[in-house]
Amino acid sequence: MNNSVTLGLDEALLSELLRELGREAKAFRFEVAPNPCVGAAALSGGRVLARGYHQSWGGVHAEVAALEAAHKADPKGKPDLLVVTLEPCSSEGKTGACTDAILAAKIPRVVVGELDPDPRHKGRGMEVLRAAGVEVFLLEGSAPLRDVSPQFLRWLQPERLRRPRPHLLAKWAQTRTGQLEPPEDIGDGRWISCEVSVQEVQRLRGKTDAILTGMGTVLADDPRLSVRAPGDPTHAPLRVVLDSYLRTPPEARLFDPVQSNEGLGELHILTIAGADAARWRALEKAGAQVHGLHGEGGDHVALAEALTWLWDRGVRRALLEAGPTLLQACLDRNFVDQVRIYTGEVSGGRGVSMGSWMQSAKLLERLDRESGQDAVIEAFLE
Numbered sequence: 044m045n046n047s048v049t050l051g052l053d054e055a056l057l058s059e060l061l062r063e064l065g066r067e068a069k070a071f072r073f074e075v076a077p078n079p080c081v082g083a084a085a086l087s088g089g090r091v092l093a094r095g096y097h098q099s100w101g102g103v104h105a106e107v108a109a110l111e112a113a114h115k116a117d118p119k120g121k122p123d124l125l126v127v128t129l130e131p132c133s134s135e136g137k138t139g140a141c142t143d144a145i146l147a148a149k150i151p152r153v154v155v156g157e158l159d160p161d162p163r164h165k166g167r168g169m170e171v172l173r174a175a176g177v178e179v180f181l182l183e184g185s186a187p188l189r190d191v192s193p194q195f196l197r198w199l200q201p202e203r204l205r206r207p208r209p210h211l212l213a214k215w216a217q218t219r220t221g222q223l224e225p226p227e228d229i230g231d232g233r234w235i236s237c238e239v240s241v242q243e244v245q246r247l248r249g250k251t252d253a254i255l256t257g258m259g260t261v262l263a264d265d266p267r268l269s270v271r272a273p274g275d276p277t278h279a280p281l282r283v284v285l286d287s288y289l290r291t292p293p294e295a296r297l298f299d300p301v302q303s304n305e306g307l308g309e310l311h312i313l314t315i316a317g318a319d320a321a322r323w324r325a326l327e328k329a330g331a332q333v334h335g336l337h338g339e340g341g342d343h344v345a346l347a348e349a350l351t352w353l354w355d356r357g358v359r360r361a362l363l364e365a366g367p368t369l370l371q372a373c374l375d376r377n378f379v380d381q382v383r384i385y386t387g388e389v390s391g392g393r394g395v396s397m398g399s400w401m402q403s404a405k406l407l408e409r410l411d412r413e414s415g416q417d418a419v420i421e422a423f424l425e
């Protein structure tokens with residue numbers, strides 16, 4: 044392709060734009076996973092009117108963000124070219140198809156930095172646009188997914204497509220010495236992270252399909268697993284408890300009616316099939332849906348089956364908020380795709396330390412940041 048003739052734009056300039064968009068889109072990697080990081084720009088007469096990015100899982104896609112930003116900046120301006128790092132999607136998911144948005148905006152030309160690697164979608168977005176009369180150009184090499192969004196390529200590995208399970212994000216708070224429980228005389232013997240971090244977690248909960256925890260956390264903390272401000276209470280992820288022997292008390296706060304200030308998802312308890320029938324009935328009467336799965340390794344609920352169960356209910360991004368037992372079990376089985384670790388200003392603590400795991404773990408695309416007084420590590424796992 045001779046872009047300088049066909050597009051009236053220098054190929055080197057387009058490549059540079061794609062490179063920048065890819066770099067900028069990558070900043071949102073921990074918010075969008077397992078979706079890909081994508082950046083887009085709307086241009087008119089070779090001038091960039093606006094840029095847009097896929098910024099949060101379930102949120103608007105980069106193409107739509109760029110077109111909306113261009114319209115906002117100049118409602119009369121007419122973009123005549125859209126540059127996007129990844130082939131636009133052509134099917135409806137949590138948002139509408141980007142190809143529809145491009146056609147509705149009457150964009151005559153589109154430059155794409157890489158084809159969708161998903162074998163189920165590869166090339167389809169290009170075809171849909173071309174069939175509708177849009178000139179579409181592929182300019183590969185400047186914003187390759189292996190640099191911009193390697194986690195998306197892991198998500199599409201054949202083994203993963205064959206045996207699908209949700210993207211599992213494990214979030215925990217630990218003391219400086221790696222324990223998930225503080226000393227008894229600190230934070231009511233329960234709280235490690237600061238208020239800013241607690242609020243961050245509420246926002247995170249509102250961006251997931253399910254919150255997963257273990258029976259030990261239910262007994263110790265009596266959590267609610269709801270979404271409260273500043274999270275989005277209109278989005279209430281499923282609440283899922285792994286409880287092999289139905290020891291969850293029917294009077295736990297999990298069963299309290301929904302309050303006006305919270306989003307409260309359906310409550311599901313995953314147990315081993317054949318668990319005590321009277322407890323089963325009592326929990327169902329209290330409002331939970333109880334599901335019997337197989338047991339494994341020391342007779343806990345089978346983890347792989349629990350994850351398949353989540354996938355079959357449409358869960359694609361799940362948040363693991365468990366104590367050290369279930370957390371370590373998921374890490375040992377390589378079921379955790381992403382971590383967010385809050386280290387509070389607390390030393391010592393009770394229970395096992397995550398210290399040795401932290402030393403040996405391979406943390407990919409690691410980001411170190413602060414949240415109030417807490418140190419935060421975000422990373423993907425292989």
Ligand SMILES: NC(=O)c1ccc[n+]([C@@H]2O[C@H](COP(=O)([O-])OP(=O)(O)OC[C@H]3O[C@@H](n4cnc5c(N)ncnc54)[C@H](OP(=O)(O)O)[C@@H]3O)[C@@H](O)[C@H]2O)c1
Binds near residue numbers: 257260261344345
């Ligand atoms: N700092 C933090 O971020 C944080 C977060 C949550 C909890 N906590 C603290 O952690 C403590 C509780 O720790 P915990 O380890 O008991 O809680 P947990 O990991 O949430 O729950 C563990 C229980 O989950 C059940 N389970 C079901 N299927 C399992 C499987 N396949 N593998 C492993 N476990 C499975 C097991 O009981 P059964 O098999 O018998 O059902 C197990 O005892 C509390 O003090 C709590 O405050 C801290």
